[in-house]
Amino acid sequence: MLKFYHAPFSRSFGVFWLLAELGIEYEMVEVDIHGDHGAPEQFRQIQPSKKVPAIDHNGSLITERAAITIYLAEAFPQTGLAPAIGDPDRAKFLTWNVYCDSVFDPVLCARAHDLVYRNMDYPFGLFDDMVDNVERHLEQNEFAAGSRFTAADTHLGSSILYTMDMMKLLPERPAFRDYANRMAAREAYQATSQRDYGMAIKLPHFQKQFGSGQAG
Numbered sequence: 001m002l003k004f005y006h007a008p009f010s011r012s013f014g015v016f017w018l019l020a021e022l023g024i025e026y027e028m029v030e031v032d033i034h035g036d037h038g039a040p041e042q043f044r045q046i047q048p049s050k051k052v053p054a055i056d057h058n059g060s061l062i063t064e065r066a067a068i069t070i071y072l073a074e075a076f077p078q079t080g081l082a083p084a085i086g087d088p089d090r091a092k093f094l095t096w097n098v099y100c101d102s103v104f105d106p107v108l109c110a111r112a113h114d115l116v117y118r119n120m121d122y123p124f125g126l127f128d129d130m131v132d133n134v135e136r137h138l139e140q141n142e143f144a145a146g147s148r149f150t151a152a153d154t155h156l157g158s159s160i161l162y163t164m165d166m167m168k169l170l171p172e173r174p175a176f177r178d179y180a181n182r183m184a185a186r187e188a189y190q191a192t193s194q195r196d197y198g199m200a201i202k203l204p205h206f207q208k209q210f211g212s213g214q215a216g
C-alpha cells in the first residue's frame with residue numbers, strides 16, 4: 001500500500017507529478033500546512049519537520065523529495081524512470097535529484113531572503129554558480145539525467161517551473177525556458193497541475209490569494 005502526504009501548491013508537487021508518470025495506485029493524504037503553526041503537530045510522526053511530501057510504502061516511511069523520487073522510480077522499475085546501476089545516465093540521475101534539494105532550493109531561499117554570504121560559509125554555495133551550473137547542464141542535456149526523461153525531471157522540472165514562473169526567483173534563460181516547455185507539455189504534468197489547482201482553490205489560504213475564490 002502506498003500513501004502520499006501532499007499539500008497543493010507546495011514542494012510536494014514534483015512527487016505528485018511523478019506518481020502520475022508512474023501510473024500507480026496510491027492513497028493521498030492531504031496535509032494542511034497553512035495553519036498558524038504550519039501542519040498539525042501529529043504530522044511530525046510522519047515528517048520530523050512537519051513538511052510535505054512524505055510517503056508510506058508498505059509501512060516504510062520515506063521523507064525528503066530526492067529520496068522519495070529515487071525510491072519511487074526504483075520501486076516501480078517497469079516504468080523505466082530510474083536508470084539502473086551500471087546505466088551511464090545513473091550518475092546524472094542521482095546528482096540532479098540531490099542537487100535540487102541540497103543546492104538549487106536553498107540557494108533560491110537564500111536569495112528570496114536577501115541573505116548575503118560567502119561561498120565557503122554555506123554548503124549550497126552561491127546563486128550565480130547555481131544558475132550557471134543548471135544553465136550549462138540544460139544546454140548540454142535534453143533532460144536532467146541526459147538523453148531521456150527520468151524521475152529526476154519531475155524534481156528538476158517542477159523546481160524550475162515553480163521558481164521561474166511563480167516565484168520569479170530563477171532568472172528567465174533560454175535553456176530554462178526550453179526545458180520548462182518540454183516538461184510542461186507532458187500529459188502527466190498537465191493532468192497533475194489541474195488536479196493540484198483543483199485542490200488549492202478549495203483552501204481558504206489560496207482563495208484569499210486568488211481573490212475571488214473561483215477557478216480562473
Ligand SMILES: N[C@@H](CCC(=O)N[C@@H](CS)C(=O)NCC(=O)O)C(=O)O
Nearest residue numbers: 010011033038039051052053064065
Ligand atoms: N526538505 C524537504 C522540504 C519540503 C518543504 O519545504 N515543504 C514545505 C512545502 S513548500 C512544507 O511542507 N512547509 C510546511 C511548513 O514548513 O510548515 C523536502 O525536500 O522534502
